[in-house]
Amino acid sequence: MQPDASSAGADPARRPVTGLKGAGPALTARLAARGIATLQDLWLHLPLRYEDRTRLTPIRALRHGESAQVLGRIEAVERSFRGRPMLRVAVGDESGASLVLRFFHFHAAQLRALSVGTRILCHGEARGGHFGVEMVHPGYRVLADDVELALGDRLDPVYPAIEGVGPVQLARLVSAALDQLPESDALELLPASAFGDLTLPRWRDAVRFLHRPPPGVDLAELAQFRHPAQQRLALEELLAHQLSLRRQRLSMKRQGALALEARGALARRLAAALPFRLTAAQRRVLHEIAEDLSRSEPMLRLVQGDVGSGKTIVAAFAALAAIESGAQVALMAPTELLAEQHAQAFAAWFEPLGIEAVWLSGKVKGKARAAALARIAAGAPLVIGTHALLQEPVAFARLALVIVDEQHRFGVHQRLVLRDKGADGRQVPHQLVMTATPIPRTLAMTAYADLDVSVIDELPPGRTPVQTVAIDALRRDELIERIRAALSQGRQAYWVCTLIEESEEPSAPGAVKIEAQAAQTAHELLTEQLPGVRVGLVHGRMKPAEKQAAMAAFKAGDIQLLVATTVIEVGVDVPNASLMLVENAERLGLAQLHQLRGRVGRGAQASTCVLMYRSPLSQAARERLAVMRETSDGFRIAEKDLELRGPGELLGTRQTGLAGFRIADPMRDAALLPQVQHAADALLARAPHVADRLIERWIGQAVRYAEA
Secondary structure, three states: OOOHHHHOOOOHHHHHHHHHHOOOOHHHHHHHOOOOOOOHHOOOOOOOOEEOOOOOOOHHHOOOOOEEHHHEEEEEEEOOOOOOEEEEEEOOOOOOEEEEEEOOOOOHHHHHHHOOOOOOEEEEOOEEOEEEEEEEEEEEEEEOOOOOOOOOOOOOOOOOOOOOOHHHHHHHHHHHHHHHOOOHHOOOOOOOOHHHHOOOOOOHHHHHHHHOOOOOOHHHHHHHOHHHHHHHHHHHHHHHHHHHHHHHHHHHHHHOOOOOOOHHHHHHHHHHOOOOOOHHHHHHHHHHHHHHHHOOOOOOEEEEEEEOHHHHHHHHHHHHHHHOOOEEEEEEOOOOOHHHHHHHHHHHHHHHHHEEEEEOOOOOOHHHHHHHHHHHOOOOOOEEHHHHHHOOOOOOEEEEEEEEEEEEHOOOOHHHHHOOOOOOOOOOOEEEEEEEEOOOOHHHHHHOOOEEEEEEEOOOOOOOEEEEEEEHHHHHHHHHHHHHHHHHHHEEEEEOOOOOOOOOOOOOOOOOOOOOOOOHHHHHHHHHHHOOOOOOOOEOOOOOHHHHHHHHHHHHHHOEEEOOOOHHHOOOOOOOOEEEEEEHHHHHHHHHHHHHHOOOOOOOOOOEEEEOOOOOHHHHHHHHHHHHHHHHOOOHHHHHHHHHHHHOOOOOOOOHHHHHOOOOOOOOOOHHHHHHHHHHHHHHOOOOOHHHHHHHHHHHHHHHHHOO
């Protein structure tokens, strides 16, 4: 969105980049595609790293892995056409040592310029090579003998690349924008009290420092994001997101909701019919939910619990409270398979109570769809479905509770649409969102400041620990024999693959074929290798009826070995399945591996999860497999997943804008969060206008995401 030129004059931060020299229509369009429209956007487009061109390093003093600047003369030039074309340039200096510059991409003009005897200034990362110390594709300048060398007076920033904008052009634009930075008082939004005991620079000083750091600054400190200037901006950005979430929470609370007055008769009947007792953790969370539902302001509650902790039955009791109050409940799941699993579970619990659910997904067409929409509009008490619940024709009579499962898989705007289908124009439904992906506390403090958080931190009795082992794919035949033995004892097993079909051979030179055993091929091979074993298949491209039939047959024991893709990672409950094998486990993230492992260990017998991998493993893959072997604690696994992959991956990039943080990182900057919360309390209480300006600076027009 382009800045409003009418108000930009009074606020330098909002001046459009079009006012900068050289910023024509084509360039500004490329910048806008990266979200850069104003001077402030350029101020906050911080360097990825810095290059030190303020001093020279003798070639003899170069160290492997360090970037340096060298001045010397070309001693030899060699072109090679064996394999891929390559240009090697030997450079010597007064230290008596030599350095080889290697270029894989070069043109005729370079060959003419890089001749023996030429004086050259080059900058790059030194590393060991076949011919001694070398630099690959360094930056360089050819210097005439009579030109006096002028070194820089500050470090050179290296900015995140923007497609279609050259690095020199981008650096000039940022520098021109910095020249228009107003005085500190015009930019400073936070009082000194917001920093607590932290000694941090003013906003203007922090921005200028990070774009133009002086010589001698500690580059390691900057690389690790420990410099006070970086901390200053990270704290303010975290604060802006915290304020936005809290502001939207207050706004929604003011809208009001139906106070649900259930007497508990339906809940008592369901509890009496269950073959198990609720855990203390489930009862605690249900009490928290009941307290929320009894109020005339909307519940905004996240229920998180590890795999198998029993979130679904908690959601069922919450739904009964709304239904007994004469209201409607909508339960939305991200995949058809998971929504179908919920529909089956709720049918088993609710149909004996005289409550029948309406099913709605994108596959429900024609007369069946029309009938479902009519029942929903007439006040059907329970509606279960997928994204189809969000579509325009779906109208509720008295929607008072929205339950969203695996909510991090939805874009937040989607949850917003369902919320807007509330009881009437003045009230919104209560919201209960659930996730089986444990959210680390540091991330929850940042991403879910608009929600009350309940944790089911206790597994139902009778669950057995799952032994996890990692085995090289070379031992595949051995694993098949192990599965044969387990199935002969009346047990059931999963064989999980990461692709539906075999990947095609890559056509591009040098492309890497994804080595993942396809589910369809695995099904054929296992059927052949395990004669007499009933092998089933489930994947995301099957028709819903086919998937449902296969899952029902597996649950009934008619299928002994189920070959599946990762569609079965959530919601599938087959207590007799006690063995899982995951092929190409190195390709999956920790959260997904943990979810898959949770499909076994749901009965009384000892269970095993085998993670089969292909060598060689990357360091990250080694770490993931090691964590899976060492612990079954979902929260510890989530912390490690956050460390390895970042918040955007863990939550889903569409979740809350976390992946869109410009500077801050909730995990890396966790130590700032207590001060952020303290400052948010103070600003909302004493300076709400400052909160508005902070939100505008860091989030701008994207504020409404937090309402969902």
